Amino acid sequence: MAIKNKLFDGIVIFVHVVKSGSFTLAADVSGHSTSYISKEVNKLEARLGVRLLHRTTRSLSLTPEGKLYFQLCQQIIEDADQAENAITGNQGEPQGRLRISSPISYGLSNLSPVLSRFTEKYQKIQLELELNDRKVDLISDGFDVVIRATQHLEDSSLISRRITQSEALVLASPGYLAKHGVPKHPYELSQHKIICYSNLKQPNIWLFQDHNGDSIQVHVKSQVLTNNSTLEIALAVADQGIFRVPRFALKDELETGTLVELFSDWPKPPIGVYMVYPSRKHMSAKVRSFIDFVMQELGD
Template identity: 30%
Template sequence: MSIQKFSTHHSTGSIELNTMRTFVAIAEAGNFVLGGKKMGLTRSAAGKSLARLEAHLGTRLLHRTTRRVSLTSDGQYFYERCTQILSDIEDAEKSVRQDDMEPKGTLRLTVTAAFGRIVILPLLNKFLKQWPHLEVEISFTDRIVDLVEEGFDLAIRMGDMPNQSLMIARPIAKYSPYIYASPTYLAENEITEDITALEEQQRLIYGLNPNSSAWYLHQENGKDVTIAGTQRLRFDSGEAVKDATVEGMGVAFLPSFLAVDDLQKNRLVKLFPEYSGKEIPIHAIYPNRKHLAAKVRKFIDMLTINLQNH
């Protein structure tokens, strides 16, 4: 059934929300007295409100008997639509009001180890100073965490996210990987202007899988390059790759956030800066809940604001 069938008889103007709420209250209570009482109306006022609504729609919404009322077929349809509309409005109000709420309680957070230590911790300190009544428990791990099972409010993860209907993955930043080496390594090893010559250098590889050793780079003018070749050293930690690079043990392909501090302190040099790898997205992941807690919402907003211009 379509609500359009009501349009042939109704008068101009829209239905007020209180009129809609009164109708729902009467329908759910099963009589005018209790329905009106829920809305702070007398039986007479509730009856008049319903009569005006039925006249506006041009159809009968309720069957009346001496003891109770029941929904007509049109009334049933209209009731279902009204409850959905009122529920949506309530959700919107709660979402906006929550923005003004001060985060309290404990925020349980899990973050990728390197990104968490280098990027999240400084921002977390700023967040705690802003919201003094909030406590935080943080786990630094690169393993996949079941947020619901382990009781975490939020995860910060790197890379593309799998489709998970029970989770929301909100992108908050992107970082590109580049080629880096230390001044010590460059002093001892000649690197030509041909990027493909990197295959002859000592490459430091992230990941223990032998099939994950190639580096895929894209030049600003659209040229794609694949660097393979020497791979004597492998690590299962991005920070370990970076530390080994600083020590002059080889050339590395690192996300920019991992190298930025050593780059600024001249412990690393960016090679072939016109070449970069595929952007690495950073996501805030949280359970698919109807209302997001203020502590989670505020923290995600803070990360987004601070990281969008990194």
Template identity: 35%
Template sequence: MRQYTKGKRYLCNGLGAGPGNNKEAYMDKLAGLTAFVNVAEAESFAKAAREMGLSRSQVNRRVIALEDELGVTLLARTTRHVSLTPTGQAFYLRAKSILNDLREAETAIQSDHAEPQGDLKINAPMSFGTMHLSSALADFMTRYPNIRVHLVLDDRFVDPVSEGFDITVRVAETREAPSLIEHTIVEAKRLLCASPGYLQQHGRPRTIKELASRPCLHYGNLASGYTWRLRRGDAPETSVRVNGVLCCNNAEALRDAAVAGLGVALLPTFIAGPELQTGRLVSVLPEYQAPPVYLSLLYPPNRHLAARVRVFVKFMQARFGDQPYWDLFS
């Protein structure tokens, strides 16, 4: 096995070289990336060579040149088997993404009517993902059968660049990443609501000040803590510190608690909509509005040309834009 010291030159963003970069060097690196990815997936130099229409020695030279360029060992070789080293595993994921993006960029430039394909890694909030996105993705994948979707549901705010997501679905008040491209799909309304049984037992609050003494169901991820910010029409915003009898970082759990009559909740309509439609929850102080939050799609600028990202954005705009189905209640 070759021993490496610090490499003389490095790949910049996967393809670029250091000073003196030229077309031939660029093409050599691209050939090395392609050979490496094919060998990693085939777990064999011979099989990869057959699939690429090259000799085994040609493929081997390209991978060795790539390893020499990086100053690392990417593949562990034995007489019968080839496997990725830990460094090779990490580099494989990046190299595969680079080659996919390059193919997608070429396809997008050559024809906007080409069939989108490739891997689409999506991050989304848990509740929106389980209640709405999962069924939407089933329709999306039926429409685009050559796109392979990897969906990760997580309520924390992930960094799509460092964590390798093609696109991130967000429900938030403001844009917090100016380095990302953002498409706002629709405003996600939030309403005060409670069950009819709760209102029958405790009475309907007439002012937001009354909420301070009422049992309330509080979302634990709000930056404002136990304070709810509300506005009536064009009047200045009013804040009230609520009596949080239940604090939870999952709004579906708060909705269920509200249905059970445990208190007043401030919920997005994409979660409370079905219960508001059936009357299991009713709006409280409907003249007051919480600051708007927006359903948005964010992705790194280098994903902009990827056809699989562009068709997903258009699909989400058609599916959830304008007046979403969860707001259809009286």
């Protein structure tokens, strides 16, 4: 494959502009004039055939294409820096920006105490953690590692490593059950107020497995539909309905009796917690250190 002579022209300048937020500051950082910086970005946009930056007299902002290109360019620069360090023998300790995405409940309950120890050990890593229950795109959203909790991890070109396995529990408050009755069979859930998790593909279809191993589909009616498990727990504690949540999302609600598990003698659907990262032959030191640290601290 022929290598384009100007493939990398303007990339470092473009990243300087985005990080500094202005052409003037980028010129100061890079040692060039402001006019040179502007011309380099213009040439880069012309070569790519897309606008990367919205320019006004007071501010700069990335276009959607610019946002994606910036994230990819950052990774290219970091990879090039890593390659140079590997050749010169100057690898040193892991460093640089590390972007992680995690579900909110898992991030707060399990990951938070681990991250404080990780940042203490690797002080040259600038950690960016986004807690979000939506399914992010690892590549286009610019993350190094994404943590996912799911029953079925989709096949892809990405690499996944299971941290641990939890289980899905069906729960309600004693107050709700006293008022509306205790369902004895999952099918009876269709007659109850249900709090559903909207990030699932089919929030209103709950799957169970009976003692014979046969699958059961229960169609529930959502009284509340939300994308946040913390809100689900709060609503259930306030006697607002029955919900289903991974065990790791709970604190001490079961131990204190604030919530009661339903169908406790039924098989519980397993929820795997995975780290997902790009399929790269040569993993950066910062990503490797994070994966190894999390596995050591939380892995089963």
